[in-house]
Amino acid sequence: MERQKTNTNIFLIGFMGAGKSTVSRALKSILGMRRIEMDRAIEEQEGISISRIFAEKGEEYFRRKETEFLCSLPAGENLVVSCGGGVPMRPANVQAMRERGAIVWLTACPETILKRVGKSHNRPLLEGHKNIDYIRKMMDERKPFYTDAADLIVSTDDRTAAQIAREITDHLQRRV
């Protein structure tokens, strides 16, 4: 059964490793939404990897690119956007997302996050800090920003991407 479209863009926010990319793929296959991976889009625009942007141009430059990217998106175009984990830390980003669609916060406990990010080396902010205490501290600092931004909060611990995507679509369809 094809699910009814939500007629809104969906912005997936959450900590690194919360499952934003995986869930965006599930939403694409369930709803036929167009999927945008913000980090990949910025890498394509800049012609270098996120790690190199951080190392060569600095974090502030990357944050500006995130804001510019969000502000360039159309409203209500049936896009699912997998956002970088730091996006909700800037009020301008939250406003840009609110004006363009629904904001869904994917949560996971630090143990789950560590399992998911453990072997990757494409997240400069976690390089050399892949341990539970560091992840928990960073999550706690970010929590108020994610909480303020979110229209909907969905836990991803011990759940499949399809289950999470269904919860999101059911909720958003009830809203329209």
Ligand code: S3P
């Ligand atoms: C970041 C998260 C990363 C990427 C960059 C910074 C963050 O994206 O944007 O490394 O500040 O949390 P993912 O959340 O997709 O890993």
